[in-house]
Amino acid sequence: MNVDKLLKVQCKSDRLWISDRDGEFIQTDLQGNKLKKIKTRGEDEGYHTVTQDGDLIFTDKNRKAIYKKVQDNKITEFFNTGDWEPYKNINGDICTSDFNKEAVVVVNKSGQHRFSYIGQGSVFCPYGICTDVLGHILVCDEISNSVHLLDQNGQFLSFVFTEKQLVKYPRSLCVDNEKNIYVGQRYSNTLTVYKYLQ
Template sequence: MHALCFYESPVGGRYDQVEFHIDGDIKDYDRNYLNDIKDTVAKMLECQANEIFINGVKAGNSFYLCIAIKKKYTNKILSLDPINISSLRTLQIDFFKIGDQKISTGALLINSITISGAEQILHISFKTQDELFVSDKENICLVDSAGKILNSGFESAYYPSGSHTVTDDLDFLFVDTNGVHKLSPDGVIATPFYSPAPYCIHSSHINGDMLVGSFGKVTRYDRNGRKLNVINYPHVRYFHPIYITENKNGDIWTSDLWLTAVTVVDRSGGHRFDYTGPYSHFRPRALCADVLGHVLVCDCHNDSVYLLDQDGNFLYLLLTQEIHEIYHPTALCVDDQHNLYIGQEYSNTICVYKYLQNTDVKHSTDQKHYSKNTEIRAPKRLGKKRSNKVGDPYYAT
């Protein structure tokens, strides 16, 4: 491998300079890799080889590849559809710049929902395209797609926590110090069963079971409230589980406030692994699984959302403060159209992103990933090193 060095050549009057930000360390790449990027861009723009050339490598938080492109193609690259742009993500390009314009190759913001009167967004439960259940530090409310509050008669039990969930039958379940409560679609509240001092709850989309996290344990109940099993020490170590979800393979993922880790067990409660994050400081909050069996995790300390495979291997940073301007992400969920909803601790606005390029499950094994808990290269303020492996071609749009 021939080492790359930083340089920049002038751009002629018939060309514009486009700077592609490579999320990696320059010493891990060679000229062939840069040529792959140039060829990919040329193919996207449908231009000839003599209409595009590499004219520099610039230092950045990671580094920039400068490509001179004939001016007649500048507007075309700005108007490319998200699927085309996402092909750059597989080359570890997380954004590119033309002048003062910055275009992300990752998750695409498609909507925002502001909820008047809310102090923050700590948990989101998707009901339908027209309705969401949302909680802040004190209250749980039902809102429509415009953020209008439809029902706000529920208290949020703990801070922070995933204190509510929606069943496949569209019943709303929430927990407080008195146990588990159910709000049926016709507005009737019942207490189907008592679970002592619950912190968080998740309704399984596999079999309708309910997973309830409380001090030192996770308890599985069937849809009628009958206790099926308890997962606790010595089989697995829980302290203060605050968010819980279930992956399509039956694994149970739980973020723990005191452990500052995500604990993963199989469907019977056998411990699989603990995910401790890609940085030295990790503060996990909400997590959820998607149709491909991957898990998204909020890290409110590093202002990021991570994409992991079902074995806890890091795929890549899906959202960051640097690119997406998120701060202390605490809540997330994926809807029935595979859109990602993000809530933040110091904002009353939910941001909605399109992030899945391909939801065909049969392709989901064609992935390259980082080893579990590998340290990755982050925005400059975090300063960790990332290994040189490409991300997931089925994510980002």
């Protein structure tokens, strides 16, 4: 798959939503065929997720708002917020990647802090974050060029891959139901697919 200036990728069943640094969201099938393209006002953002119904939810940092695009391509303001990148886990927790605090922060559905994860030793620069159907939390670390695999309680399980797999600056990721992980790399227009949890 070839997307210029890729920022974030999100998988929902047999579709991918990919964002780029120019404020565009591209929907593709798993073979990389472009299905839809949406141009937004936001640049250098790309924070988005996809609902169970397939609706795209994305942020606009300048307007501090979250928007929702439903299946009929209508875009509406969902609500106003500050700067954050949320991801919801199977148990209802909200998982966030906080680059400035160098931590993954998880709160329950009532907003109460459950735990923070600060990496494995050296400097931790979390960026892209996602969860899988088993409740695992996966997070990109741009400094160590790796993806950390955590359980739903924030315990480190393993590195999904490291710099040895020739991934540089992992910035975004998502997983599908076939245990594939899709990784977008900063400064690259390549989306790499790996098998994990074999």
